[in-house]
Amino acid sequence: HLRFLADRLRAGETVFCGWSALTDPLAAEAMARTGFDAVCLDMQHGFHDVQSLRGGLTGIVAAGASPVLRVPFGGLPEVGRGLDLGFEVVICPMIDSESDAIAFARAAKYPPLGGRSWGPARAMMLTGSSKEAFLQTANRRTLAFAMVETREALGQLDRILAVEGIDGVFVGPSDLSISLAQGTSIGPGVEGLAEAIKMVAQRAAAHGRIAGAFAQTREDALAYAAAGYRFIATGPDLQLLAAAAADLIRSLRNP
Ligand code: 3PY
Ligand code: MG
Numbered sequence: 607h608l609r610f611l612a613d614r615l616r617a618g619e620t621v622f623c624g625w626s627a628l629t630d631p632l633a634a635e636a637m638a639r640t641g642f643d644a645v646c647l648d649m650q651h652g653f654h655d656v657q658s659l660r661g662g663l664t665g666i667v668a669a670g671a672s673p674v675l676r677v678p679f680g681g682l683p684e685v686g687r688g689l690d691l692g693f694e695v696v697i698c699p700m701i702d703s704e705s706d707a708i709a710f711a712r713a714a715k716y717p718p719l720g721g722r723s724w725g726p727a728r729a730m731m732l733t734g735s736s737k738e739a740f741l742q743t744a745n746r747r748t749l750a751f752a753m754v755e756t757r758e759a760l761g762q763l764d765r766i767l768a769v770e771g772i773d774g775v776f777v778g779p780s781d782l783s784i785s786l787a788q789g790t791s792i793g794p795g796v797e798g799l800a801e802a803i804k805m806v807a808q809r810a811a812a813h814g815r816i817a818g819a820f821a822q823t824r825e826d827a828l829a830y831a832a833a834g835y836r837f838i839a840t841g842p843d844l845q846l847l848a849a850a851a852a853d854l855i856r857s858l859r860n861p
Contacts, residue, residue: 611644611672611694612749612773615816620831623674623839625820626662627652633843635665646674646839649684650699656687660728663691667732674839685713685750686722692729694748695837697776697818701752704765711771714750716741719771749773751818751837755781760802767813774816774837777806779826794826807834 614621623644624637629652638645647654647662654662659675666673675693677684685696698710712720722744730740733747752766753759755778759766766772782803783796794800803819810817811834818837821827827840 610747612747620836625839625842627842627844629653629658631661631665634662635669638666638669638671644672644674648676649678650676682713690726692732697751699753702756702758703762707752707766707769707772711769715745715771719745751776753778756785763809767815776818804833
């Protein structure tokens with residue numbers, strides 16, 4: 607593809623990212639072929655592992671979309687492995703404090719922003735650059751998104767956003783709702799969730815960072831875009847498949 611997702615987001619474009627839980631590379635490729643700007647392979651709640659990332663990334667890139675990775679909880683080793691494979695964006699779950707954010711940035715960025723370790727053989731094939739050129743451009747070509755999905759993270763939001771090497775935040779509304787409701791409830795109706803979602807976009811903009819969020823529904827995706835979110839992920843492949851199948855069988859039983 608002509609431009610990296612980082613360039614498009616920094617230019618202020620709104621990008622939509624499909625979400626893949628299924629490890630068959632055709633699932634991610636099918637989403638990438640539909641016109642999504644990017645597709646995220648999910649190692650946290652999806653079924654992806656280091657093996658399935660390779661084929662999934664190949665399908666996404668072949669379809670002209672940008673490859674995005676969500677690492678597992680605490681998955682700092684997977685941050686470097688994912689970037690070495692050529693993922694353009696890495697999303698890290700449950701970044702609750704400034705020190706979590708610093709550890710994530712350290713894994714995702716080469717010095718002076720961090721301490722990423724060298725070994726991007728596959729990523730260099732994709733960018734076609736020399737070692738020197740790769741090293742000089744990697745920190746700005748790739749994006750580190752810290753997930754804000756707890757009450758603690760909201761409390762430290764400005765400090766998380768100020769960490770050099772954190773390019774953006776990514777709201778997980780399910781976990782954030784559980785945290786705000788102290789485990790008594792989940793979902794968009796939880797008190798304080800809507801305000802928190804608006805506030806995160808404003809604070810991100812104030813720090814010159816990118817606001818991203820996971821949207822459960824089409825309506826949420828459009829509301830996030832209107833609230834200033836620029837990286838909007840939605841539609842896990844497994845759920846889309848199940849929903850389309852449910853519609854089809856319902857319409858066949860009740861023609
Ligand atoms: C959440 O809503 O908690 C998420 O992590 C979305 O992927
Ligand atoms: Mg979550």
